[in-house]
Amino acid sequence: MKKSLRGYRNGLGYLMLAPWLAGFVLMYLLPMIASLFLSFTNFNMLSAPKFIGFDNYARMFGQDKSFWKALGVTFTYVFALVPARLAFALAVAMLLNSKRKGLALYRTFYYMPSILSGSIAVSIVWKQIFGSGGVLMTLLNQLGIHQKISMLGNPDTAVYSLALLGIWQFGSSMLIFLSAIKQIPASLHESAKIDGARAGSRFFKITLPMLTPTIFFNLILQIINAFRAFTESYVVTDGGPLDSTLFYVLYLYRRAFNYFDMGYSSAMAWVLVIIIALFTAVIFKTQNNWVYYESKGGIGHDS
Amino acid sequence: MKAKAIFAAIIAVIITAGCAGQQAAPNPTDAPASQAPAAAVTEQPKAEAPPSEEPTAPDAKLSITWWGSQTRHDYTQTLLDLYSSNNPGISFEASPSGWDGYFDKLSTQAASGALPDIIQMDYLYLATYAKNNTLADLLPYADSGALSLGDVDENLYSSGFVDGKLSGLVLSSSVVTFPYNPAVLSEAGVSEPTVTWTWDDFIAICQQVKEKTGKYGLSSNPIDTNILNYYIRQSGSPLFAPDNKSLGYSDDSAFAGFAQLYKTLVDSGAAPTPDEWTQINALGKEASPVATGDAAFTTEWSNFGVIVAAVNPDIKLAVPPYSSSGNKALWIKPGMFFSVAQTSKLKDEAVKFIDWFINSEEANAIIMAERGVPVSSKIRSYLKTSLNKQQQDMFDYIDLITAHSTQAPPPDPQGISEVNKLLIDTIDQVLYGRITPDEAAKNFRSEADAILARNN
Missing domain, CATH: 3.40.190.10 (Periplasmic binding protein-like II)
Structure with missing residues (x-):
């Protein structure tokens, strides 16, 4: 009797889970298995795939200069973007943590870029601001600073103007920081105040250590996101100039859909999965050194 | 946990929104x-x-x-x-x-x-x-x-x-052409090109346009291999080998000459830098500088005049310049x-x-x-009576070109889009001063051969 009840409950549970499960299996699991298989084939999407073993991987690491270029660009982007975005998100979260009128409105405003800037429209606006003959160039011209080349047109700066666009998408990290800041017990700050601690040292001695679990969480999330960046380079620069903004995923997309090289592209996708997994693993390993959990035994900060 | 779920949901929405957006990606040519x-x-x-x-x-x-x-x-x-x-x-x-x-x-x-x-x-x-x-x-x-x-x-x-x-x-036939804006040429005080002009004439005209008017002589950078194909054919060889497994020409100086041509124009300001070209290329044909009177020449297909007629009815089509070899190298291309x-x-x-x-x-x-000059001779003669000026120009141009053409190359090989991209990147490197035209010719050969060998 008990057993069948449990069976019934499990069944009900799975039934409730079914929509998500179906989505997961159809949209993630099966395509992933397919792509793993395809990564060992020569597949142009129009004809049946031909099994070629590790040739795609060998070509990628051995011969493909664009692959290494794309990898380099993506690492530059990740390292430029993630720390800056997190710092900015934290700074804004601190500002928004005060008690002022209309704070909810500010929060909404500051979250907006996150919704907008993944979009095509904002990417095009970016092009108009930082591109040749764009707003920035015109403004600098008026100030007497004459540039021959725009920020987006200069191979040395283009990737950073894209990072700037990325930093602007700080909203989700900011909200997570904000809620974490609110959970820091006020008593800590109060007793520190009584002991004569200034705002600066309270931030570095109390707020920041208490936030490390949140920083840890945001860091992982943002690194994963940054590695997968696509729209920015696809729309704003199309990977140019001189491949200086050739993001990994853009190159992967080109190989698949422009060059009819789906097998190779699948192999690239798996290499990216491994890179992201390695990164995440390393950060997890280091967390004992810098992440402070107030109550040991809890898994994370969110409860 | 709830917060996490909500953020996950938000992130998912942002990501999907991004993906959905790509399909509606900007369509420069869909402009006015x-x-x-x-x-x-x-x-x-x-x-x-x-x-x-x-x-x-x-x-x-x-x-x-x-x-x-x-x-x-x-x-x-x-x-x-x-x-x-x-x-x-x-x-x-x-x-x-x-x-x-x-x-x-x-x-x-x-x-x-x-x-x-x-x-x-x-x-x-x-x-x-x-x-x-x-x-x-x-x-x-x-x-x-x-x-x-x-x-x-x-x-x-x-x-x-x-x-x-x-x-x-x-559906149609089409030919490479150098459309020009006669008003810009007369503003610069240069005469319109003849059918037997040369690349040197072309460069001189473009630079004079730049000097006299401050406008571009040529408003485009290469976007695919078609102009290169014409340039290489002038040296007497096809761009691609008959078996499509490699390039078809053996003398790298032809490619170097092509790269040098653009370098000369861009360095003197007579053609846009790659940086400027990105913006121009996004404007679409109807708003392109030649149509709006901000440049003298561009490189296009012969239906360009018809496409931009509503914006500028005065665009004329010039036969692409000859090389000093005097070889005929144009071909009538199946339009689409x-x-x-x-x-x-x-x-x-x-x-x-x-x-x-x-x-x-x-x-x-x-x-x-x-869509270009129709393929049916019956339709061509039917249309003759009702053509407007731009359409008539296009018909005349195709007739004219027959005297300057040789046999069309076979369909482009598999892997052509990667070769096109390689050409753009290689020329960009020259225009950015990273490599010389001679180095460009060598790089292009080794990489194009690799692409062609892999795909054919």
């Missing part, structure tokens, strides 16, 4: 256009009795896709409506698009077996799709008379053969094709529409050669 020509003809159809001999299958829905600018989208839709009212039961599901992204989408559709019944196809990709058996062989229809090719020059329609199968029916998907369940209906598209006067009275 005149609705006038299409609107003018919308009213005529319904009075006519449907001329269909055999009753059509009820409720057949043909899917059709093409690239083009707004003008083309508008009149093609008019055309489809007319065909539907002539052929009760036939309706269309149209997917118009700009050139950008068109073939990205098509490859995805092909992979999932969901190609539209009728596909506007380019010479660039005809071989790629045909060799992978995604396009129906139209030869049986031509043999049975369902597809009437009696008025089409054999040289033209045979450009659609890939491995003995008629994989697409050519209609292909039928191998997976289509409505092949008969699709072919019937294509037949109507090329052979019927009522269809061509609407198309008015916007």
